[in-house]
Amino acid sequence: MTPISFASFRSSPIISVHEALGADFLIWNQMPVPKSYCKGVESEHKTIRNAAGLTDMSGIKKIWLKGEGALEVIDFLITRDCNKIKPGSAAYTALLDENGNLVDDAIVFHLSPQESDKFDATWLICFGAGFGVDYLTKSLQDSKVVARADDNTVCLMLQGPYAETVMKRVVKGGLTKNLGRFEHGLFSILDSDVMIARTSYSGEDGFEIFAESQDAVHIWDYLIANGALPVGFDAIDIARIEAGLLFFGRDMTGFETPTELGLTFTLDDSKKNFRGKTAWQKKSQAPRHKTVGLAIDGLDPLWRHTCVCVNKLPVGRVTSYAASTWFGKTVAIAQIKPQLAVNGNQIKVFDGSGCSLKSRKGIVHSRRFYSNFKKIIRT
Secondary structure (H helix, E strand, O other), X not given: OOOOOOOOOOOOOOHHHHHHOOXXXXXXXXXXXXXXXXXXXXXXXXXXXXXXXXXXXXXXXXXXXXXXXXXXXXXXXXXXXXXXXXXXXXXXXXXXXXXXOEEEEEXXXXXXXXXHHHHOOOEEEEEOOOOHHHHHHHHHOOOOOEEEEEOOEEEEEEEOOOHHHHHHHHEOOOOOOOOOOOEEEEEEEXXXXXXXXXXXXXXXXXXXXXEEHHHHHHHHHHHHHOOOEXXXXXXXXXXXXXXXXXXXXXXXXXXXXXXXXXXXXXXXXXXXXXXXXXXXXXXXXXXXXXXXXXXXXXXXXXXXOOEEEEOOEEEEEXXXXXXXXXXXEEEEEEEEOHHHOOOOOEEEEEOOOOOOOOEXXXXXXXXXXXXXXXXXXXX
C-alpha cells in the first residue's frame, strides 16, 4: 500500500483569486486560507446569516478510497455504521483511538455510480484538523484498498439562506435532484462535472462543491456573479460557534471522549465493533466534563482557555468564543464539570491571567445558539 501523505506546505489551486480580493491569510491544515477580505469580518458574518457566503475549504484533507474491503476498513475506523450510508449520501462521524478518545471528526461520502466514474473512487472521507489520516493509514496496512490523498480537487462551500437560490442559478438544468441534508450527486456547472453535497458549517443551509482545479477559478467567479459573496475563516468561526459546532484543535484535542464532547449522536451502538468502542463505553460512565454553550455579558475579547468559575471556584474553561454582534453577547463553547452543565446555571468567566478581580457574568446554555435560521438565545 502506498502511504497516504499530504505536502508539508499545501496551496489552494485558487489562492490567486483570494490575493486579488485583498484577503488576509491564516494557516489551516498546512494551507494558507483566507482569514477575511477587505470588507471585514462583521460584514462577512452578516453575509452568512442574510445572504450566501462563499468560502474556499480546499484545506480539508480529502481521501478517495476504492477496492476490495474498503467498506470494512472504513466501518471499523468510524463510529457510524457504514452499511447505513447509501450511495449518494454522507454522514458526519467520529474516529476514536484505542482509549476511547476522539482523535478526529470527518464526513464520509458514499459515492454514487456517476461520482465513482468521475473521481475513480467509491468513498470520499473529508477529515478535519485531527489525526484521522494517520489512523486511516494504519487501518489500510495489509489491505487491498487503494487510497489517494487529494490536493487538486477544490472544495468550495456556499452557506446562507440564499445558498440554494444561487445554486439553482449556476447548476446546469437547475438542481434537478432535490438534495436533502448530507446528500450529494454529480452536477454540471459551466459544462464542468462537479460533485455537490448539501452540508454546512454555520447553522445555515449550505452546499459543498468539489471541482477539478482547472475549473475552480471559473466556478468561483460564476458563483460570485450569481449572488454569492466571499467570506473568510474568521466569519465562519463566529457562525460555527453560534451554531454550537466544534473545531478540532480548539474544542477537541484528542484527549476527550464523544460523551464529554456531546457527540454521542455520531456513535452507532448497533455496530458490533469499531475502534475504541469498549474503552469509550467504560469511560462514558464517568465523564470528566461536559461541553456546553455559555452566553456571556459584553462583547470584549476573551482568552481561549479562560477560567469558568462558580462561587469563586474554577469549574472549567472556555475552548472557543465569539463576540456575536448578531446576539449582542459573547457566545462561547466551554468544558465544565458535568454536575454544573445545566442550562440557566449562572457562571463567571475570568481572563487568561486567572481569577482576577475583573470578571463577567454569564449563563450555561445549550451549545446551539443559532439553528433553523432563528435566534434562539435566551438569557
